[in-house]
Amino acid sequence: MAEEKSLNFLEEIIENDLSAGRYNQVVTRFPPEPNGYLHMGHAASICLNFGLTKKYGGYTNLRFDDTNPSTEETEYVESIKQDVQWLGFEWKHELYASDYFEELYLFAIKLIRKGYAYVDDSNSETIAAEKGRPTQPGVNSKYRDRSIEENLQLFEEMKAGKYADGERVLRAKIDMAHINMLMRDPVIYRIKHAHHHHTGDAWCIYPMYDFAHGQSDSIEQVTHSICTLEFVPHRELYNWFIEKLDIYPSHQYEFARRNLSYTVMSKRKLLQLVNDKYVDGWDDPRMPSISGMRRRGFTAASIRDFCDRVGIAKRENVADLSLLEYCVREDLNKIASRRMVVFDPLKIVLTNYITENEIVNVEDNPEDVNGGFREVPFGKELYIEREDFMEQPPKKFFRLFLGGMVRLKGAYIIKCDEVIKDESGNIIQLNCSYIPESKSGNDTSNIKVKGTLHWVSIAHAVTAEVKLYDRLFKAEDPSNEEGDFKDYINENSLQIIDKVYAEPALKDAKPGEHYQFLRKGYFTLDKDSTVNNPIFNRTVTLKDTWAKELTKVDIN
């Protein structure tokens, strides 16, 4: 018997609904407002909504919740579509709440006719004041008891453009003393003489979220309308409209939005980071936006895996960044081609090496049994990583030191014979000898070494620029710290190395491909790369047990 993964609360609800025969297929929707870019929190919602219909049969619509023309733009529509597709999901229909404006308008008239809505001439301050407070009931507007005929006429005039923005609104007539503030005669239509990205200038009245979202769900016969916790109090209104309008009863369910440690996850805060130039745009690789993460080198598969592993529930949460890193490493380990790149070069000369034009073959990816090999030119003069040599090695250091031996990955074992320094005592070169019988794959030397280093032949090296990213914030949950979240920005979140030395094969790097720079981390080509100046973004480091070990030594 196959081991069953336990169900989350939504899967349970759906399985119950299905087995009770309430629906014969599951219909969900992903409803972004096109007023910004998608981020990791949206990714969780996307995986949830699309994942559910994939699992249980049915489909998911992409519906733009575009009821506020003053903040929404086509540019966002395009980026959102791109991100959803990139994440690997296909929507059944591309829809817009604004496609339903006519229908919604008729719904409003229906409500007026039934005596459930009225036009209010009060300004927004008055309406807010009359709402009361959570602990105090509100009071009725003096326009609340207009006749149905008058309401119909005024609403018609609103639609016809007779009034200026803010001059009148349409309100649902519910109960100004209701314990739920949202039920105190909520505004459902407002006047906005604004150009709409999708409907142009066809309308000057626009429905509010509460008078568009549930109705859109209903029109589309969405069976399970999944949203985040802050909409819990809206559910009562959602159901009220469905009941009074007597339309298809979609049901709303709420889950806790996904947060991630060491970052922020609200459009508003992310926009601040962009506007105040803390980052270089929405797709800055440090941003938790889908576009930023894509640019950084995260794979769609790893993001899906992350969402899957974290799961969903109804309590506030901050998911561990290390889990995301684990997911992307796991994916990249399988698919990334290995390359050798030296970031901080130290020259070594193999004094006994006389071969010319030697090429060694190094595996492209040891995790891939069918993986090929690439040719890497070897030479008498090489670069290794400066930190891979120490004059006074600590205990358990098994890299290079004077008199010590290491293997050069895919090539020979070498021994350090002499350290050469400049006048100020800086190490500028190591003279080493190589063991000719120790050639990789053909080793008859019988020498065992603990360390293996990456290297490049100086004569053949190509150069590149590298961008190393660290977490954007120093605090685990910057939004919950004292003061402004921006006080916790990690000012060292980006480190640029203008010139690194790479094996020639890296010259053929292609956008969208993933590489593991041996012992350094996973990298991908940045979109700002040019032929003469390739730029690589570090997606994530490799796990580094040795670095951790060093920290312990420091403490002692």
Added chain:
RNA sequence: UGCCUGAUAGUAUAAGGGUAGUACAUCAGAUUUUGAUUCUGAGUGUCUUGGUUCGAAUCCAGGUCGGGCAACCA
């Protein structure tokens, strides 16, 4: 002072009256031509106080703490 909502290892998520489990993180060890990967092992948890029950993370009551609710935003 009201209403809604939640609380299980460091984090996230299971167990739905019957052995508190899984993953990541952490620690220890093995393997390793990446101090990577892989493998083995370890430790840490039911917010609290009562009640019901042979038996409670689970059911009931009170409390505590967190989040949300007073946009012509979504």
